[in-house]
Amino acid sequence: DVKVTQSSRYLVKRTGEKVFLECVQDMDHENMFWYRQDPGLGLRLIYFSYDVKMKEKGDIPEGYSVSREKKERFSLILESASTNQTSMYLCASSTGEFQPQHFGDGTRLSIL
Amino acid sequence: GNSVTQMEGPVTLSEEAFLTINCTYTATGYPSLFWYVQYPGEGLQLLLKATKADDKGSNKGFEATYRKETTSFHLEKGSVQVSDSAVYFCALSSPGGSTLGRLYFGRGTQLTVWP
Numbered sequence: 001d002v003k004v005t006q007s008s009r010y011l012v013k014r015t016g017e018k019v020f021l022e023c024v025q026d027m028d029h030e031n032m033f034w035y036r037q038d039p040g041l042g043l044r045l046i047y048f049s050y051d052v053k054m055k056e057k058g059d060i061p062e063g064y065s066v067s068r069e070k071k072e073r074f075s076l077i078l079e080s081a082s083t084n085q086t087s088m089y090l091c092a093s094s095t096g097e098f099q100p101q102h103f104g105d106g107t108r109l110s111i112l
Numbered sequence: 113g114n115s116v117t118q119m120e121g122p123v124t125l126s127e128e129a130f131l132t133i134n135c136t137y138t139a140t141g142y143p144s145l146f147w148y149v150q151y152p153g154e155g156l157q158l159l160l161k162a163t164k165a166d167d168k169g170s171n172k173g174f175e176a177t178y179r180k181e182t183t184s185f186h187l188e189k190g191s192v193q194v195s196d197s198a199v200y201f202c203a204l205s206s207p208g209g210s211t212l213g214r215l216y217f218g219r220g221t222q223l224t225v226w227p
Contacts, residue, residue, distance in 0.1 A: 004155075031213040042201065042219035043156075050213060058214075090155055096213050098144040098163060098205045103155035 003027070006091050006104040013111055019078040021107050023091030030096055032074035034058075034066065037088040037106070049074055050096075081111045114139050114206045118218035125192055125225050133187040133221045135176075135202035143204040145169075145178050145185040146215070150199045159187075159200070192225045199223070 007022035025032065033048040035058075045058030047066040055066050063085060067075040074093075078085055088108050092101035119134040137143065144163045148156040160169030165180035176187045185202060202218040 033214075040219070043217045045214065048214060092156075094213055097207060099213065100146055100158045100161055101156075101215055103148075103157070105153075105155045 004091055004093055004102050004104040006089075006107050008107050009105060011107055011109045013078075013081050013109065015081060015083060015111060017078075017081045017111075019081050019109070019111075021076040021078075021089055021091075021109070023074045023076070023104060024072050025074075025093040025102070026072065027093070027095075027102075028071065029093035029102075030071075031094045031101075032068065033092040033094075033101060034064075034074065034076045035090045035092065036060070037090055043090065046076065083111050085109065086111045114143070114204060114216045116202050116204055116216050116218040118200075118202045118221055120219075120221070122222040122224060125223070127194055127225055127227050128191045129225075131187070131189040131192045131196075131223070133200055133202075133223070135185045135187065135218060137183050137185065137202075137204050137216075139183075139204055139206055139216075141207040142180075143206050145176070146203045146205070147174070147176055147185070147187050148201040148203060148217075150201065150220070152198070156201060192223070194225050194227050197223055197225045 003026045031050045034046045035043040049068045065077045091104045094101040146161045147159040149159045160171040162169040162178035168177045199220045203215045
């Protein structure tokens, strides 16, 4: 089975901090994704990547950046955390077009 | 553009009741369609999928049929259980271009099943 592992289940940070969320997949998938999930808004795509060092903006990239130095690892960076970035963050990976995405268990991030 | 609209919840049912969660979509080209389920405190899991018109996806007693003429992919189950309580997401994968591999999700429908 595909395993997508997010480094933390729960994280508490302070306003203004630089925050790193890590995601690793073990199935050599080309594509990786970062979403945030908020009540009533469903999943919103922040960034995705379909190759090492490649990245594409999703629907809500403001305030975030990403890094993909190795195929199996996709990091989400909050450059200067703000309280409106308190959310559940989900990482996913897939083999490509028309294929299902496999999700990690999520990181619940609180910015105080 | 690409979008998914699913029925708003929450949906509350008694055990053994029939379930329908409506999903309609707008897409460029011919998408693949998916239902995902999210149990409390977990990430999303693929429940079923369909890749072309008239395909029926099925898993764990759930079914959905890809209806191109009505652009729909409604989720059904004949007899729900308490363990089916979760949030259900409809999604599509759009062909080609810069959206390669991206999924478009509906907002999710919370299902609660009472014993």
